[in-house]
Amino acid sequence: MIRVGITGKSGFIGYHLCHTINQFKEEFSLVEFEKNFFNEQLKLDAFVSSCDVIIHLAALNRHNEPEVIYETNVSLVNKLVKALERTESKAHLIISSSTQEERENLYGKSKKEGRKLLSDWARQNNGRLSGLIIPNVFGPFGQPYYNSVVATFCHQIANGETPKIDVDGDLKLIYVGELVEKIIQIIRDNDNTHELFIPHTAEAKVSEILVKLNYFQNTYQETGEIPALNNDFEFRLFNTYRCYMDIASYFPKKFVQHLDARGGFVEIARQGIPGQTSFSTTLPEVTRGNHYHTRKIERFAVIKGKALIQLRRIGTEDVHEFYLDGDYPAYVDMPIWYTHNIKNIGDDTLYTIFWINEPFDPNNPDTYFEIV
Incomplete structure (x- = not known):
C-alpha cells in the first residue's frame, strides 16, 4: 500500500486527484492533510x-499584490523542505509547476523557484522528485476568475452572463482527468525527472472555446439536446460545462407530450453523438444505482410511476432530490462526479428510460459504487 499525501487537496487539481486515488483503495491510501499544518x-x-509520496499542489494563483503570490508559494516549499530534512524523509516528491515558469511574472517565478528548491533537496538527500511543468488545466469544478478562463466562461454562460475576451490567445490545454492519470502513473513509475514537461492534449484560441461553450448553452441548456461532439476535447469541454449549471433549479425538465387516440408519445433525447437508450422496470421500494461516472453522459426519464432521484457531488454532503411522476414525464441528467440513484416511491411498478452516450463495457465501465 502506497501512502500518498496531497497538499492543496481542496483545490481544483487536488479535488480530482484525491477522489480518483480513492478509487484505487487496494493500491493507495491517502494521508490526511490540512492547510494549517x-x-x-x-x-x-x-x-x-x-507519506511514501507527497504531492505538493498547495499554492496561491492570484492576488491583488503579485509579491504576496511569490512570497506565499516559496514559503510553502521552504517549510516543506525543512520538514523533509528534519524527518530525514525518503518520500517521492511530486510538485506541480506551470508553463508560466519562463514568463516575466512573479507567479511563474515562484513556481520555478519552488521546483528548484525541491530539486536541490532531492539531489542533496538522495531523494526523488518529479517536477511537473503543466499547461493550462481545465475541467469540472475549477474556480471561476481564478483557475482558468474555461472555468470563468462556463460559469458566466451557464448563469446568463456575457463573457468578455481580453486577449484572444492560443491556449495549450490538458483536461484535469488526463493530468490526474499522468500523476498516478508517475507514482507507479517511481519517476525521478526534476523537469518533466506534461504535454498538452488540446489547443484552441480563447474565441474558439467561447463559441463552443455558447453552442453547448444553446443546444443543451436551452433545448435539452445532446450536442454534436467531434473530438475528445469537445467531449471533455461539454462535460466541464455541464458541471457549472445550477442543477437544483434546472432539473427536472418537463418533456413535451403528444397525445392522441393511441396514447402518448414523448421524445427522450435528440443527440449529435452515439449513445444507448434503454428502459427498466423497478418494483416498489427498490433503489437502483448508487454509483457515479467520471466521463459518461447519462439521462434518467421516468415515464410511468413515481420516483425519487438523488444526486450528491463526490466529496460533499449536500444531496439534491428530485421527485418525478410518470403522469408528468420529466428527466434528470447525471453530471459526472455526482453519485446518483433512483428509487420507486409509488405503489406500482416504475418504468424508467435511460440514455447514456456509450454502451456499458465491463473492461472499462467508468462506474464507481458510492451510496448517495
Whole structure:
C-alpha cells in the first residue's frame, strides 16, 4: 500500500486527484492533510513522516499584490523542505509547476523557484522528485476568475452572463482527468525527472472555446439536446460545462407530450453523438444505482410511476432530490462526479428510460459504487 499525501487537496487539481486515488483503495491510501499544518511544525513533520509520496499542489494563483503570490508559494516549499530534512524523509516528491515558469511574472517565478528548491533537496538527500511543468488545466469544478478562463466562461454562460475576451490567445490545454492519470502513473513509475514537461492534449484560441461553450448553452441548456461532439476535447469541454449549471433549479425538465387516440408519445433525447437508450422496470421500494461516472453522459426519464432521484457531488454532503411522476414525464441528467440513484416511491411498478452516450463495457465501465 502506497501512502500518498496531497497538499492543496481542496483545490481544483487536488479535488480530482484525491477522489480518483480513492478509487484505487487496494493500491493507495491517502494521508490526511490540512492547510494549517504549514503553520504547525509538529503536525507538518508527522504528515511528512507518514507519506511514501507527497504531492505538493498547495499554492496561491492570484492576488491583488503579485509579491504576496511569490512570497506565499516559496514559503510553502521552504517549510516543506525543512520538514523533509528534519524527518530525514525518503518520500517521492511530486510538485506541480506551470508553463508560466519562463514568463516575466512573479507567479511563474515562484513556481520555478519552488521546483528548484525541491530539486536541490532531492539531489542533496538522495531523494526523488518529479517536477511537473503543466499547461493550462481545465475541467469540472475549477474556480471561476481564478483557475482558468474555461472555468470563468462556463460559469458566466451557464448563469446568463456575457463573457468578455481580453486577449484572444492560443491556449495549450490538458483536461484535469488526463493530468490526474499522468500523476498516478508517475507514482507507479517511481519517476525521478526534476523537469518533466506534461504535454498538452488540446489547443484552441480563447474565441474558439467561447463559441463552443455558447453552442453547448444553446443546444443543451436551452433545448435539452445532446450536442454534436467531434473530438475528445469537445467531449471533455461539454462535460466541464455541464458541471457549472445550477442543477437544483434546472432539473427536472418537463418533456413535451403528444397525445392522441393511441396514447402518448414523448421524445427522450435528440443527440449529435452515439449513445444507448434503454428502459427498466423497478418494483416498489427498490433503489437502483448508487454509483457515479467520471466521463459518461447519462439521462434518467421516468415515464410511468413515481420516483425519487438523488444526486450528491463526490466529496460533499449536500444531496439534491428530485421527485418525478410518470403522469408528468420529466428527466434528470447525471453530471459526472455526482453519485446518483433512483428509487420507486409509488405503489406500482416504475418504468424508467435511460440514455447514456456509450454502451456499458465491463473492461472499462467508468462506474464507481458510492451510496448517495
